[in-house]
Each structure stands twice: as C-alpha cells, then as structure tokens.
Amino acid sequence: MTLRRVLVANRGEIALRVIRACREMGISPVAVYSDADAGAPHVAAADVAVRIGPAPPRESYLNAQAILDAARTTGAEAIHPGYGFLSERPSFARACEAAGITFIGPPASAIERMGSKIGARTLMQQAGVPVVPGITPGDQNDAALISAALDIGFPILLKPSAGGGGIGMKVVRDETSLPGAIATARREAEAAFGDGTLYVERLVDRPRHVEIQVFADRHGHCVHLCERECSAQRRHQKVIEESPSTVLTPAVRARMGAAAVAAAKAVGYVNAGTVEFLLEGHGDEARFYFLEMNTRLQVEHPVTEMVTGIDLVRTQLDVAAGAPLPFTQHDVSQRGHAIECRIYAEDPARGFLPQAGPLLLYREPTGPGIRIDSGVVEGRDIPVHYDPMIAKLIVSGETREAARLRALAALRRYPVLGVRTNIPFVMALLEHPAFIAGDIDTGFLDRQFEDFRERLAQPPSAVAWAAAAGARDSGGTLNPGAAGNLSATSAAPAEPFVTLGAWRVS
Amino acid sequence: MTTWQLTLGSETRLATVDDHGHVTIADEAWHVRPGPTPGTWLVDAGETQCLVAVATRGTTRWVAVDGHVSVFEVDSPRPGRARAVRDDAMMAPMPATVATLSVAVGDAVAVGDVLLVLEAMKMELPVRAARAGTIRAVHCRQGEMVQPGVPLVEIG
Numbered sequence: 324m325t326l327r328r329v330l331v332a333n334r335g336e337i338a339l340r341v342i343r344a345c346r347e348m349g350i351s352p353v354a355v356y357s358d359a360d361a362g363a364p365h366v367a368a369a370d371v372a373v374r375i376g377p378a379p380p381r382e383s384y385l386n387a388q389a390i391l392d393a394a395r396t397t398g399a400e401a402i403h404p405g406y407g408f409l410s411e412r413p414s415f416a417r418a419c420e421a422a423g424i425t426f427i428g429p430p431a432s433a434i435e436r437m438g439s440k441i442g443a444r445t446l447m448q449q450a451g452v453p454v455v456p457g458i459t460p461g462d463q464n465d466a467a468l469i470s471a472a473l474d475i476g477f478p479i480l481l482k483p484s485a486g487g488g489g490i491g492m493k494v495v496r497d498e499t500s501l502p503g504a505i506a507t508a509r510r511e512a513e514a515a516f517g518d519g520t521l522y523v524e525r526l527v528d529r530p531r532h533v534e535i536q537v538f539a540d541r542h543g544h545c546v547h548l549c550e551r552e553c554s555a556q557r558r559h560q561k562v563i564e565e566s567p568s569t570v571l572t573p574a575v576r577a578r579m580g581a582a583a584v585a586a587a588k589a590v591g592y593v594n595a596g597t598v599e600f601l602l603e604g605h606g607d608e609a610r611f612y613f614l615e616m617n618t619r620l621q622v623e624h625p626v627t628e629m630v631t632g633i634d635l636v637r638t639q640l641d642v643a644a645g646a647p648l649p650f651t652q653h654d655v656s657q658r659g660h661a662i663e664c665r666i667y668a669e670d671p672a673r674g675f676l677p678q679a680g681p682l683l684l685y686r687e688p689t690g691p692g693i694r695i696d697s698g699v700v701e702g703r704d705i706p707v708h709y710d711p712m713i714a715k716l717i718v719s720g721e722t723r724e725a726a727r728l729r730a731l732a733a734l735r736r737y738p739v740l741g742v743r744t745n746i747p748f749v750m751a752l753l754e755h756p757a758f759i760a761g762d763i764d765t766g767f768l769d770r771q772f773e774d775f776r777e778r779l780a781q782p783p784s785a786v787a788w789a790a791a792a793g794a795r796d797s798g799g800t801l802n803p804g805a806a807g808n809l810s811a812t813s814a815a816p817a818e819p820f821v822t823l824g825a826w827r828v829s
Numbered sequence: 830m831t832t833w834q835l836t837l838g839s840e841t842r843l844a845t846v847d848d849h850g851h852v853t854i855a856d857e858a859w860h861v862r863p864g865p866t867p868g869t870w871l872v873d874a875g876e877t878q879c880l881v882a883v884a885t886r887g888t889t890r891w892v893a894v895d896g897h898v899s900v901f902e903v904d905s906p907r908p909g910r911a912r913a914v915r916d917d918a919m920m921a922p923m924p925a926t927v928a929t930l931s932v933a934v935g936d937a938v939a940v941g942d943v944l945l946v947l948e949a950m951k952m953e954l955p956v957r958a959a960r961a962g963t964i965r966a967v968h969c970r971q972g973e974m975v976q977p978g979v980p981l982v983e984i985g
Contacts, residue, residue, distance in 0.1 A: 683884035683891060684868045738869075738882030738893035750896050783837065783899040785857060786872045786879045787892045791901040792833050792844030793852040793861025794870045794883035794890070 324644045326350050326401050329427070330394045331365070333405030334384060335698030336714060337620070338365035341403045344636040353397045355390055357383035359706040364698055371397050378708045384408045387415045391422050401425035401643055403636075407710065410619040411438065427643040429618050433590040437616040447613045450589035452582045455601070455612040457524035459484050468505050471523045473498070478528060481505065483512030484520035491515055494526055527612060529764035530601035532556065533568050534617075535583035536627045536635070539592045540642045546652040547580035548633060551597075551626050555752060557675070557768040562745070563752060564623035565662045566630045569723065569761025574607045586616060595639050597621050601765075622665070622715070625696060629661035629719040660723040662730050664753075666697075666714040668705045670743035671779050679707040683741030688733040692719045692726075705742050713744070723761070727753055751778040830954065836902040843906060847954055858949060918980035919956055925949035930971045932982065936964045944982050947975070958984060 330353040331341045338354060342365060345352040354369035359378035366372040373393035376383035383389070385408055394402055402419055404410035404427070416431035428434070437443050447454050456475045460467045472479050472495065481493040481504055491511035493504045505521065513519040531554040539545035552568035553561045571579070583598035599614040624635045633650065642648065668678040685701040697714030699705065705713060716733055720726035731753050734746050752775070757763055768775070833844045835854075844854045850861040860873040864880055872879045882893040890901045925947035932944050938958040947954040965985030969975055 681886070683886055684882050684893075686866070686869075686882065735896040736880075737896065738898075740882060740884040740891035740893055740898065741886070743898065746896050747898070781897075783892075783897060784894055785854070786859075786874060786881065787894045787897070787899045788835060788837075788842060788844065788854055788901075789852045789857075789859035789874070790861060790870055790872050790881040790883055790892045790894065791835050791837075791890050791899070791903060792846050792854065793850045793859060793872070794881075794885075794892075795850070 324400075324425075326425075326640060326644050328353060328370075328397065328399045329401045329403055329640065330355065330390070330397065330399035331369070331403050331405065332384070332390045332409055333403075333407070334360055334363065334365055334709065336696045336712070337405040337622075337698070339368055339698055340696055341405060341636055342368045344634065344640060348637060348640060350640065353393070353399050355384070355393050357708070359708050363703070364700050373397060378706065380408065380708065387412075387418055391418060391424065394424050395422070399424065401427050401640075403427040403639070404619065406619050406622055411617070413438065425643050427594065427639055429593050429596060430591060433592045434618045436590045437618050440615070443615065444613070446589050447586055450585045452586045452589070452613045453611060455525050455527060457522060459520060459522045463509075463520055465502060465505055468521060468523060469498070469501055472501055475523060475525045478526040480524045480526045481508040482522040482524060483508070483516050483518070484522045485516040485518040486512060527601045527603050529766060530603050531568070531570060531763075532561075532599065532614075532765050533571060533579065533602045533611065534597050534599040534621075535580055536621075536624070537583050537587045537592065537596050537598060538635075538638060538642070538648060539587055539594065539596075540648045541593055541645060542647045544648045544651075545584050545587050545592065546648060546650065546655060547583050548627050548631050548635075548655055549657050550576060550579065551621075551623055553623060554763045554765050555758065555768060556765050561623065561665065562749060562768065563662060563664055563758075564626050565660065565723070565726075566626045567657050567660065568602075570602065570605055570609065572607050572609070575602075575609050575611070579611050582611070582613070586613065590616075592618070594642050595620050595624070595635055622712070623663050625694060625715065625717040626661045626663045629694070629717055630657040630659060631655055632658065659719050659721050660726045661717060661719040662723075662726045664716045664730055664734065664749045665712055665745075666716060666737075666739070666749070667745045668711040668713050668742045669745055671745050671748040671775075672743075675745065677707075677711040678742040678744075679705050681705075681741045682739070684738055685740070686736075686738050687714070688716075688736040690729075690733070692729055693733050694718070713739075724759075727759070747779055748775060751775055832906055834904045834906045836904070837899055851954070853949070919944060919959070919982045919984070920980055921947055921956070921975045925954065925975055927969050927971050927973050927975060927981070928953060930967070930969065932964050932967065934964050934967055938962060938964060938984065945969070956981065960984060 328351040329345050331338045342352040352369045354366050354372040355375045356366045357378050375389040376386050409415040413431040413435040416426040419426040444454050458471050460471045478496045483491040493508045495501050495504045508521055509519040533550050533552050535550050536548040550568050551564050551566045553564045555563040586598045597617040600611040601614050602611045604610055669675045681704050682701050687695045694717040699713045718726050718729040720729050734750050752758055831846050835842050842854055844852055846852050852859040852861055862871045864870045868882055870881050884891045888903055890903045892899050928946045928948040930945045939961050942958045943955045945956050962984040966983040969981045
C-alpha cells in the first residue's frame with residue numbers, strides 16, 4: 324500500500340513534524356484545527372485544513388467523529404494521531420479501523436493492554452520483563468507481611484491494597500521498624516478505605532527514568548533504538564531528555580533493550596512505542612523495572628533521531644503502509660550525544676504558571692547540531708486551551724559536554740518575548756553541577772526547587788536597562804497600534820530641554 | 830534627547846536617550862544600535878557588544894539578554910517632577926565636557942537652535958533651545974567639565 328494522503332489529528336509542533344515528513348515522502352498532508360488555531364502554522368503547512376470544532380479540546384482535537392469525518396471528506400487513507408489527544412485511545416484506533424482508515428500506531432488491542440496498569444504488570448511478569456517487586460500476601464498477619472518484606476528486600480513501601488493517591492503509604496527502611504509501620508499502615512488503610520489489606524512493594528529509591536524506543540512492523544520484526552534518559556522532571560513533567568543515558572552500561576542497555584522488545588512483543592505491538600523503566604544503582608549491577616509503555620510517538624523522539632540517524636516519523640508512515648522495518652537491530656547504534664530541552668510558555672518565577680498571550684518576538688537559534696521543533700510563529704497568540712509546550716530545542720554534539728554547551732549557547736540566542744517561558748529555568752538546570760555530573764534522579768528538580776528559585780531571582784544585567792531605554796520603536800517590535808505613548812514620544816525629534824525634566828529638579 | 834522612567838518590579842531608574850541611541854543611566858553610558866534583524870539591538874558597553882531582543886506593547890517593554898527576559902514599564906518621568914522644570918535654564922543631562930559653545934549673551938535664538946555641544950563617553954550631545962528668546966547668561970566655557978543639574982545657558 325502506498326499512502327497518498329494522511330490526516331494529522333493534532334496541533335502545534337508535532338502536527339508540523341508529521342506534516343513535514345509527509346511532504347518529504349510525497350504524501351499530501353491534511354490538517355485539522357479548532358477555532359483557536361485558525362491560521363496556525365500547522366494549518367498553513369497542510370494541503371487541506373478542516374475545521375473540527377471550537378477551541379476546547381473535548382469539542383475539537385478529542386472529537387473523534389469530527390476527525391473521522393474530516394478524513395473521509397478529504398480522502399485521507401490514514402490518520403497520524405501525534406501524541407496526547409486521541410493517540411492512546413483504543414476506541415479511536417478501533418473507529419479508524421471500522422471506517423477503513425489506517426491508524427498510524429499500534430493495534431487497538433495493544434493500546435488497551437498497555438493502558439491497564441494491573442493488566443500490563445501481569446503481562447510483563449509473564450513476558451519476563453522486570454517489574455517493581457510487590458505482593459499482596461494472602462495471609463495478612465504480621466508474620467506473613469514481615470516475611471513478604473524480607474523476600475522483597477528493603478527499603479519497602481507498604482500500601483493499602485484498596486487505595487490510591489498515596490494515602491496510607493509507608494516507607495520502611497529496615498526490619499526493626501516494620502512491625503510498627505504495619506500496624507499504622509493497616510489502621511490507616513482501614514480508616515481510609517474500610518479495608519486493611521496491605522500491599523508490600525520494593526521502594527525504588529531515587530530512581531532514574533530511562534526509556535527504550537521500540538519499533539515493530541507487521542512482519543514480525545521488532546527492534547529497539549536504544550534509550551533516552553528523562554530523569555530531569557518537574558512534578559512528573561519532563562524538562563530535559565537525552566541520549567545516551569549517563570549511567571547505562573552497554574550490558575544494562577542490552578538487557579533493557581531486550582526487555583523492551585519482549586514487552587512490545589507480548590502485546591503484539593506494531594509501529595513506534597516507548598517502554599519506560601525505573602533504573603536504580605550504577606554500573607552493570609544497575610537494576611531496572613517496567614514502569615509503563617507509551618503506545619505512540621513521544622515528545623522526545625528527536626533525541627533518538629539525532630543519535631541513531633533514524634527518522635522515526637517517516638518510519639512510522641512506512642510501517643503503517645505495510646513496509647518492513649528498513650533496519651535490523653544490528654544496524655542501530657548511538658552516535659554522539661543529543662539533548663532535548665522542552666520550551667514551555669510558563670513563568671518559573673510564579674510557580675510555573677502557564678502563560679498565554681501574543682508572541683511579540685520569537686526568534687529561533689540556528690547553527691550546526693541545532694534543531695528546533697516548534698509550532699508557533701512570531702505575532703500569533705499562544706492560546707490558553709492547550710499544552711503550554713511551544714517548542715523543543717534539540718542539540719547534538721560529539722560528547723555530552725559538547726551538546727550541553729551547545730544547548731546553553733542556543734538558549735542564550737533564543738529570544739521569546741510577550742509571554743514568559745521556562746528558558747531561564749532550563750539554562751539553570753543545564754548549568755547545575757548535578758546535571759553536569761549526570762547525577763540526577765526523578766525527584767531532583769522537586770527537591771532542589773528552592774535552589775532554582777534563588778538562581779532565577781538574579782537581577783537583570785545593566786545591559787537590559789540600557790536596551791529598555793535605547794531600543795527605539797522602529798520596525799520589528801510589532802503591535803503598531805498598541806505602542807501608545809512610547810512610540811509617539813520617542814518618534815518625535817530630540818528635544819533635550821523639553822524632556823530633560825528630571826535632570827533639572829535641583 | 831528624551832528621558833524615560835524605567836520600572837522593573839520595585840526598582841525605578843531614569844534614562845536619557847538621544848536620537849542616535851546614546852543612553853545614560855546614572856553615570857553609565859551605553860550605545861544602543863539597531864541589530865541585524867528587526868527587534869534586535871546591539872548594546873555597546875565599553876569594548877564589548879551584546880546582542881539583545883526588544884519588543885514593546887503599550888508601555889511594557891520586553892528585553893531578552895542572553896536568555897534572560899526582563900519586562901520593564903517605560904514611561905515619561907512623573908509629571909510632578911517634570912513640572913518643576915524651568916525651560917529657561919539649559920542643563921547637562923550627565924557629566925560632560927563642553928565641546929563647542931555656539932552662543933554668547935545677547936544672541937537671539939529660536940526653538941531648536943543648537944546652543945552648545947556636550948561630549949560624554951565619546952558621544953556628542955547637542956543642547957538645543959527649548960524656547961525662543963535672547964541669551965541672558967552663559968555659565969560655561971568651551972572645554973569645561975559640567976555636571977548635571979547646573980544651568981549652562983539661560984534664555985531671557
């Protein structure tokens with residue numbers, strides 16, 4: 324099968340990313356858009372664009388029926404869901420199938436099986452993929468619980484079996500404090516859930532988040548494309564991703580890669596997916612545990628593209644059209660180092676509050692080893708309705724340090740004005756000794772938050788004051804109508820004695 | 830020459846700017862030139878230059894310097910201060926040297942006539958008549974170092 328027309332059921336940078344791949348392959352791209360995105364870059368980039376509803380995602384980008392209708396009316400043979408929105412809804416994959424449209428992603432059954440946390444855990448155990456050791460002892464007396472804890476090994480986590488949301492969870496680091504903790508946890512579980520049954524789980528202390536990119540075709544091939552480390556997270560939101568990981572040894576990489584492939588095969592996976600692991604420890608003795616599988620293209624996929632040289636989106640389109648994978652496991656290797664920085668419209672100085680508003684000025688850095696995947700343009704508004712991620716800066720270099728310095732230099736030449744962004748925060752992270760040392764776990768950013776607050780509170784340089792005074796309102800500052808008294812006054816000829824007032828108060 | 834009141838958070842500074850982009854804030858002088866693309870500027874400070882980006886919306890001015898963004902409020906100095914000004918006494922906006930003196934007592938001047946030229950930080954600043962009249966007094970000599978706030982020339 325050859326794809327002639329593909330509908331991209333997404334917006335922003337990922338829609339543009341997929342549209343570009345379509346163009347390179349001679350496939351006609353179709354965009355869909357909400358009222359908030361009329362005239363947006365992804366709309367302008369497509370051959371055809373279909374309005375699918377009002378701004379709220381529920382009425383537009385999550386409106387499966389409107390998207391399927393758009394595919395039908397435009398003659399699209401396939402739909403690429405991007406990430407987020409409908410990408411991990413088995414019902415949507417199934418609806419595509421029913422409508423005779425190719426869903427560019429895994430079969431609905433694979434999405435479903437990985438979507439159930441408990442079901443996926445059981446499946447992974449059966450497939451020999453390591454999961455965080457845990458058990459709900461059938462006998463709930465103290466002796467049985469203590470025996471379960473000793474089997475699993477300390478530190479452990481006691482959780483109410485019926486619970487969730489962290490209520491009643493107890494960290495226990497040694498055997499002596501176990502009986503007391505069991506009594507407390509049981510009491511709290513009974514109080515909160517009316518059920519004192521306890522689940523004993525191995526506590527993964529200061530874990531790293533390392534994930535494996537996998538790719539499978541419909542001909543029984545499944546390979547992994549090495550890892551991405553995403554330990555730099557703020558409240559579970561990834562900020563920086565990189566490949567290779569600073570801690571993965573070749574032996575652990577091979578084991579983790581094999582586990583990821585086994586995970587994908589266990590659910591009959593097809594197309595691109597990511598198996599996420601928690602990693603603890605160092606060296607060849609490092610242990611990893613299955614966390615979950617993301618059954619779609621990831622935000623951070625460019626990191627893998629930069630180090631493996633494989634275009635993941637083009638491969639997705641090829642595989643969806645029925646082609647076998649164009650590479651084998653033997654062909655895949657990492658070259659150099661890549662780092663991705665997510666650029667969010669949010670204010671680090673005010674609790675990372677998402678920002679919306681006009682992009683008065685937006686200039687992307689360019690240069691060797693610099694890639695920007697963005698979905699915004701200067702002069703347009705950042706809408707309030709969607710994810711505040713506006714762009715991704717991806718850099719590559721021969722070494723991690725070269726890539727880190729390249730990312731910093733690029734961010735210094737990446738002015739975004741009109742809305743606040745997390746660029747200063749990302750720069751502070753890239754300059755943090757722990758990041759430089761590659762010594763970051765998933766809790767690092769939240770633990771070090773005060774440290775970052777101080778780093779961000781630096782007063783602006785004298786140059787900023789001078790620029791604020793000296794930049795005249797000549798072209799490029801946009802908003803000609805809104806300039807008000809500023810441009811009116813400074814456009815007037817120099818009148819020193821009229822305007823020197825403040826100097827003459829003596 | 831224009832004076833702006835810049836406010837950033839709780840901090841306020843006064844800046845004078847001529848129409849060539851020469852900026853003075855307190856005792857520091859800068860030269861702000863247009864950069865290679867609209868909205869970008871080169872700020873000269875001594876021997877180095879710094880590429881910055883600036884965007885204006887209403888009275889709000891966004892400035893990006895090396896990845897750090899500051900959002901200034903830019904206004905004319907508060908009216909209460911400006912009104913205290915007499916427009917018959919011409920003064921220097923900053924410590925400067927009188928480069929040339931073009932008028933003498935008794936000369937008739939029109940609005941905008943150059944009375945003298947000051948030099949500061951290798952920049953020339955023409956001092957123009959704020960109103961028409963006759964020169965009543967000259968309080969400086971060519972080559973003299975003058976201070977801000979001291980009358981240089983009075984127009985009668």
